[in-house]
Amino acid sequence: MIFSILGLNASICTGILEIKKFRELWVSYRKTCEQLKREEFLYKTKSEKYCDGQTKFNIFVENIEAILLTEHSNWNKNIINIQEKK
Numbered sequence: 001m002i003f004s005i006l007g008l009n010a011s012i013c014t015g016i017l018e019i020k021k022f023r024e025l026w027v028s029y030r031k032t033c034e035q036l037k038r039e040e041f042l043y044k045t046k047s048e049k050y051c052d053g054q055t056k057f058n059i060f061v062e063n064i065e066a067i068l069l070t071e072h073s074n075w076n077k078n079i080i081n082i083q084e085k086k
């Protein structure tokens with residue numbers, strides 16, 4: 001009896017997670033977070049595109065905004081997909 005209740009709870013939780021796409025959203029957020037950390041590291045260490053002292057901050061801001069814009073666009077797509085499945 002206990003195992004059947006636990007199995008039912010696991011099935012319900014799995015269904016809710018699948019419907020809401022929590023895992024996909026979390027993976028997307030983690031990807032964005034890691035991209036932001038990488039840009040910060042490159043900026044602080046003056047690596048790659050950030051070696052020019054005069055324009056490095058402008059380049060940094062543009063790259064951060066591009067990452068955030070992509071994340072926002074992906075978030076909108078995911079929300080629309082979730083609402084369409086209801």
